[in-house]
Amino acid sequence: MKIKKILVANRGEIAIRVFKTAKKLGIKTVAVYSTADRNAPHVQMADEAVCIGEPPSNQSYLLGDKIIKVAQELGVDAIHPGYGFLSENANFSQKVDDASLIFIGPKPFAIKTMGSKLAAKEAVKKYKIPMVPGIDKAVLDPKEAIEIAKEIGFPILIKASAGGGGKGMRIVEKESELKSQMERAISEATSAFGDGSVFIEKYIESPRHIEIQILADSHGNVVHLFERECSIQRRHQKVVEEAPSAILTEAIRTKMGEAAVNVAKSCNYLGAGTVEFLMDAQMNFYFLEMNTRLQVEHPVTEWITGLDLVEEQIKIAQGEALSFSQSDLQIKGHAIELRVYAEDSLNDFMPSIGTLSTYKPPSGKNIRVDDGFKEGMEIPIYYDPMLSKLITYGKTRDEAIVKMIEAIDNYQVEGIETTLAFGKYVCQHAAFQSGQFDTHFVKDYYTPEVIHKHYNKEAEIAAKIALKMYIEERHLLKIPKHKSRAAIKNLFHK
Ligand code: ADP
Ligand code: ADP
Ligand code: MG
Numbered sequence: 001m002k003i004k005k006i007l008v009a010n011r012g013e014i015a016i017r018v019f020k021t022a023k024k025l026g027i028k029t030v031a032v033y034s035t036a037d038r039n040a041p042h043v044q045m046a047d048e049a050v051c052i053g054e055p056p057s058n059q060s061y062l063l064g065d066k067i068i069k070v071a072q073e074l075g076v077d078a079i080h081p082g083y084g085f086l087s088e089n090a091n092f093s094q095k096v097d098d099a100s101l102i103f104i105g106p107k108p109f110a111i112k113t114m115g116s117k118l119a120a121k122e123a124v125k126k127y128k129i130p131m132v133p134g135i136d137k138a139v140l141d142p143k144e145a146i147e148i149a150k151e152i153g154f155p156i157l158i159k160a161s162a163g164g165g166g167k168g169m170r171i172v173e174k175e176s177e178l179k180s181q182m183e184r185a186i187s188e189a190t191s192a193f194g195d196g197s198v199f200i201e202k203y204i205e206s207p208r209h210i211e212i213q214i215l216a217d218s219h220g221n222v223v224h225l226f227e228r229e230c231s232i233q234r235r236h237q238k239v240v241e242e243a244p245s246a247i248l249t250e251a252i253r254t255k256m257g258e259a260a261v262n263v264a265k266s267c268n269y270l271g272a273g274t275v276e277f278l279m280d281a282q283m284n285f286y287f288l289e290m291n292t293r294l295q296v297e298h299p300v301t302e303w304i305t306g307l308d309l310v311e312e313q314i315k316i317a318q319g320e321a322l323s324f325s326q327s328d329l330q331i332k333g334h335a336i337e338l339r340v341y342a343e344d345s346l347n348d349f350m351p352s353i354g355t356l357s358t359y360k361p362p363s364g365k366n367i368r369v370d371d372g373f374k375e376g377m378e379i380p381i382y383y384d385p386m387l388s389k390l391i392t393y394g395k396t397r398d399e400a401i402v403k404m405i406e407a408i409d410n411y412q413v414e415g416i417e418t419t420l421a422f423g424k425y426v427c428q429h430a431a432f433q434s435g436q437f438d439t440h441f442v443k444d445y446y447t448p449e450v451i452h453k454h455y456n457k458e459a460e461i462a463a464k465i466a467l468k469m470y471i472e473e474r475h476l477l478k479i480p481k482h483k484s485r486a487a488i489k490n491l492f493h494k
Contacts, residue, residue, distance in 0.1 A: 003027055003078045003102060003318050007071045008042075010082030011061060012372030013388060014294070015042035018080045021310035030074055032067055034060035036380040041372055048074060055382045061085045064092040068099050078102035078317055080310075084384060087293040088115050088164070104317045106292050110267040114290040118161045118199055120267075124287060127262040132278060132286040134201035140186075142179040148200050149178060155203040158182055160189035160196075164291075166236035167192055171203055204278050206438045209233065210245055210285065211276040212260035213301045215312055216269040219321040224257040225301050226331055228274075231439045232426055234349045239419055240426050241297035242336040243304050246397060246435030247283075256285055257326075263290055272298070272313050281438075296339065299368060299391045303335035334397040336404050338423035340371075340411075342385040345422035346451060351385050354378070357415035362407045366393040366400075379416060387418060397435075401427050422446070425454060 006022050007030040008015045019029045019042070031046035036055035043049045050070045053060035064086055071079055079096050081087035087105065090112040096103040105111070114120045121136045133152055138161060139145045149156045149172065158181060160168030168189045170181045182198065190196035213225040229245035230238040244253075260275035267290075274295045276288040298309045312322070343349045359375035371388030379385065392407050394400035408424045429445060431437040 001077070001102070001318055003314060005030065005074070005076045006078050006080055006104070006314075007032065007067070007074070007076045008046075008080045008082060009061065009064075009067045009086050010080070010084070011037055011040065011042055011383065013370045013386070014082035014296075014372075016045055016372055017370055018082065018310055019045050021308055021314065024308075025311065025314065027314070030071070030076055032061070032070060034382075036382055039377070041374055050074070055380060057085060057382060061383075064089065064095055068095055068101065071101055072099060076101065078104050078314075080104040080313070081293065083291075083293050083296055084165070088291070090115060102317050104271065104313050106270045106273065107268065110269050110273075111292045113267045114273075114292045116161050116197075117159065117163065117289050118197065120263075120289055121287070123266045124263050127259075127266055129259050129263060129287045130285060132201045132204060132288070135199055138197035138199055139182075142182050145182055145200060146175055146178055149175065152200065152202045155205075157201045157203040158185040158198050159201055160185065160193060160198055162189060162193035162195040162197065164193075166233070168198075169236055204280050204286070206281045206440065207231075207278040208245075208247070208438050209238070209276065209288075210248070210256070210279050211274050211295075212256055213295070213298070213309075214260050214264045214269070214273050214275060215309075215316070215322060216264050216271065216273070217316045217322045218270060218319055221322045221325070222261045222264050222269070223322060223324070223326045223329065224260050225305050225307065225329065227253060227256060228295075228297055228300055230297060231437060232432070232441050233439050234442050236439075238297065239339050239341070240336065240423060240432075241300055241339075242334065242397070242400070243300040244331050244334065252283060252285070259285075259287070263287065271316050272309050296386075296389070297337050299370060299389060300335040300337050303368070303391065303393045304331050304333055305329060306332065333393055333395050334400040335391060335393045336400045336427075337389050337391045338404065338408070338426075339386055339419065340388045340390055340413075340423075341419045342379045342387050342416045343419055344417035345419050345446075346417070349419070351381075352379075352417035353381055354416040356387075356413065358412050359414075360412040361388065362390075362410035364407075366403050367391070367407045368393075387413070387416075390420075390423070398433075401433065421455070425451065 005028040008018045022029050029046040031043050031049040032052045033043045034055045052066050086092040090108040093103040094108040113123050135148050155173045158170045170185045172178050172181045185198045186196045208231045210227050212227050216222040227245050228241050228243045230241045232240035263275045274291045277285040279285045342352050344352045355378045361369040368391040392400050392403035405427050408420050426432050
């Protein structure tokens with residue numbers, strides 16, 4: 001069935017991202033929004049828009065039944081869930097199905113299986129996918145946990161089976177800390193995910209996060225679209241991503257790709273999905289989890305493969321077969337994404353709220369900005385603090401890095417703190433440039449002292465440039481030479 005009208009059960013940049021492709025394909029669009037987003041760009045961009053409730057997401061963007069009702073009333077064919085909110089809610093996808101609407105994503109069984117990290121490990125077992133050493137069932141008894149931890153060897157990681165977005169994880173260095181950390185993890189998981197199941201994994205010491213994008217259609221075809229490296233993280237959540245990874249060999253890429261395709265097969269996957277792996281210093285890789293939705297960082301894959309992932313999702317959802325096979329796919333060039341969060345990267349990445357008094361994103365060749373805000377808007381406190389995604393491209397990794405630095409320099413944001421300067425710091429760092437880094441980049445290199453030194457140096461350079469320009473152009477101001485000399489002297493005596 002051809003989809004003629006799509007409702008996006010989401011907000012911000014991802015709603016806009018989906019609308020863009022829908023428009024390209026001649027599909028009508030419906031936005032839903034909370035009262036906090038009344039004037040948001042995603043609402044203005046859609047052909048129709050319906051207010052579904054108050055700002056807190058459990059009174060708006062998480063109201064599945066209400067969203068389905070809106071879809072039925074407006075004659076919608078399909079619902080796209082974006083990421084976050086209802087995107088990994090098997091119940092919701094079932095209800096969409098039951099309402100004779102198309103859910104743009106996998107079937108409830110796949111969402112449910114992969115939504116539980118423990119069920120996921122169970123499902124992929126028969127495909128011999130390498131797994132992080134640990135246990136594959138929930139533990140409740142601290143005594144049992146200690147036995148397991150001793151066997152695996154400290155440090156270990158306690159993880160919430162239902163966890164996501166980097167939440168619900170606790171590192172335990174030694175036996176004496178295990179009981180209290182476990183209690184905390186259980187209570188955190190219960191309040192955040194409504195499921196207190198936790199399990200134990202070996203804490204991989206210098207891991208890189210490398211994930212594989214897959215696409216599966218309803219005709220049995222499954223392909224992978226290569227890897228994304230997402231090791232630059234804070235709080236176990238990604239900030240900088242790139243494709244391809246700077247370190248993968250063709251042989252490992254093929255192996256990881258095959259493993260990811262098998263993970264997708266293990267749950268009868270349908271649509272776009274991501275299989276996440278950890279890679280240790282010896283380049284062994286281990287299955288981490290599968291995200292059964294479009295990923296935040298999908299643009300880097302789009303750039304190196306030339307595909308529109310939302311278009312592929314829509315085609316698959318309407319029953320079409322993939323129009324290419326694995327051997328048709330090729331990596332072309334290099335792409336980097338920076339998540340521009342409304343956060344103060346000089347103050348432990350704490351959320352920075354306020355009004356976007358200045359907002360001028362960069363543009364130009366090899367620069368893409370996916371955003372959902374406009375100048376003058378307030379950043380609502382109710383949702384994810386991501387302001388935009390800045391993506392750059394180059395024929396080589398070095399070119400993409402240079403482009404990213406240039407784009408950051410041309411990105412003007414005032415009124416709130418952002419991760420833009422952090423992104424520049426990363427791009428200018430020797431470890432990142434050489435490709436030799438892991439998930440501890442922030443802990444290892446981004447200490448407040450180093451950063452302040454870095455910024456002071458930048459301020460000094462900026463002042464020197466300004467002075468040089470002033471000297472060169474002072475004739476335009478018609479200031480007599482001796483006077484401007486006195487003015488400069490003054491400047492330095494202050
Ligand atoms: P990605 O997995 O696409 O790389 P994130 O981990 O940052 O990106 O998740 C994207 C968004 O989805 C964030 O807003 C995050 O808080 C949210 N999210 C991810 N997993 C879950 C989950 N299991 N429950 C609730 N929110 C989640
Ligand atoms: P989420 O569902 O929150 O995305 P993941 O299992 O994907 O949880 O892990 C998120 C991040 O946490 C990883 O990218 C990695 O940085 C870290 N992490 C997870 N498991 C381990 C582990 N066993 N050892 C070391 N780091 C880990
Ligand atoms: Mg993850």
